Amino acid sequence: MKRALVLVTFGILTGALLLIPGLLQFGIPAASDMDDYFLEHCQEQTAANNVVTSVVFDYRGFDTLGESVVLFTAVIGTGLMFRNMLKEEEYEDE
Amino acid sequence: MRMSKLVRTGADLLYPFALIFGLYIVLHGHLTPGGGFQGGAVVATGAAIVIVAWAYEDIAEMIRKVTMMAQESAGLLLFIGAAILALGFGYAFFYNVLANSGGLFGLPVAFGPNPGELDTAGVIPIMNIAVGIEVWGGLTIILLYLLSGLKKEEGT
Numbered sequence: 001m002k003r004a005l006v007l008v009t010f011g012i013l014t015g016a017l018l019l020i021p022g023l024l025q026f027g028i029p030a031a032s033d034m035d036d037y038f039l040e041h042c043q044e045q046t047a048a049n050n051v052v053t054s055v056v057f058d059y060r061g062f063d064t065l066g067e068s069v070v071l072f073t074a075v076i077g078t079g080l081m082f083r084n085m086l087k088e089e090e091y092e093d094e
Numbered sequence: 095m096r097m098s099k100l101v102r103t104g105a106d107l108l109y110p111f112a113l114i115f116g117l118y119i120v121l122h123g124h125l126t127p128g129g130g131f132q133g134g135a136v137v138a139t140g141a142a143i144v145i146v147a148w149a150y151e152d153i154a155e156m157i158r159k160v161t162m163m164a165q166e167s168a169g170l171l172l173f174i175g176a177a178i179l180a181l182g183f184g185y186a187f188f189y190n191v192l193a194n195s196g197g198l199f200g201l202p203v204a205f206g207p208n209p210g211e212l213d214t215a216g217v218i219p220i221m222n223i224a225v226g227i228e229v230w231g232g233l234t235i236i237l238l239y240l241l242s243g244l245k246k247e248e249g250t
Contacts, residue, residue, distance in 0.1 A: 043205050044202075044205065045190070045193070046193050046215060046218065047193040047194050047200075047201065047203045047214045048193075048203070048214065048215035048218050049125050049208065049210040049214070049215075050124050050125055050126065050127070050129075052127070053124050053129050053215075054124070054218065056129065057129070057218045057221045057222065058188070058190050058216075058217075058218060061177060061187075061188035061221075062188065064225070065174070065177065067131070068169075068170055068173055068225060068228055071228065071229065071232050072166065072167075072170055072228070072232065074236070075232040075236055078235075078236050078239050079163075079235070079239060082239040082240070082242070
């Protein structure tokens with residue numbers, strides 16, 4: 001029973017994976033309004049030649065701010081975890 | 095644990111080039127592929143080569159944890175400061191005030207594919223530099239913490 005269920009699920013997922021290249025054509029995205037807007041307006045609005053950077057740092061700046069804060073938090077977490085191991089050396093630094 | 099003299103010399107030779115290449119990726123983030131995160135990761139890779147080749151005790155004086163921590167905090171503060179800068183001019187948070195203004199990084203850009211000018215794109219290069227400094231300090235300090243755990247195991 002369980003084996004049959006696994007096989008059926010696997011078959012459905014494989015079929016879906018094989019169906020996607022048949023349905024979509026290469027180079028013709030389904031919805032491209034946003035892409036066209038960025039490609040046409042990024043050079044006059046942000047004066048950056050790199051469209052990806054203009055999206056990451058200008059149009060979607062909040063996302064990058066979140067990424068930076070995530071990295072900062074990760075470093076703080078690593079520092080807290082490994083602090084006991086280096087206790088004597090940390091006192092020398094201060 | 096120190097590696098052999100060949101590896102140590104090679105790491106010393108590679109470190110400045112990794113530094114220069116990473117900073118190039120950071121500074122040209124608005125013209126070529128790459129940006130702050132990628133360039134900072136490249137610079138941290140250079141630090142990783144040196145840390146792995148040498149013992150932790152030799153590196154601790156050269157790459158200091160306090161400096162890296164200050165660098166990381168300064169990068170994040172500079173990033174938020176560049177975003178807040180737009181509020182002072184009466185625009186929304188994260189608005190690109192310096193673009194097309196004629197001042198710092200303020201040259202206009204022609205439409206279509208062109209080689210580009212370094213002095214463009216407004217606050218985007220400033221944010222790239224800020225994020226690059228932050229990722230450099232952050233990844234280096236993670237590497238220092240993780241690799242300093244090895245110091246007591248091997249006696250060299």
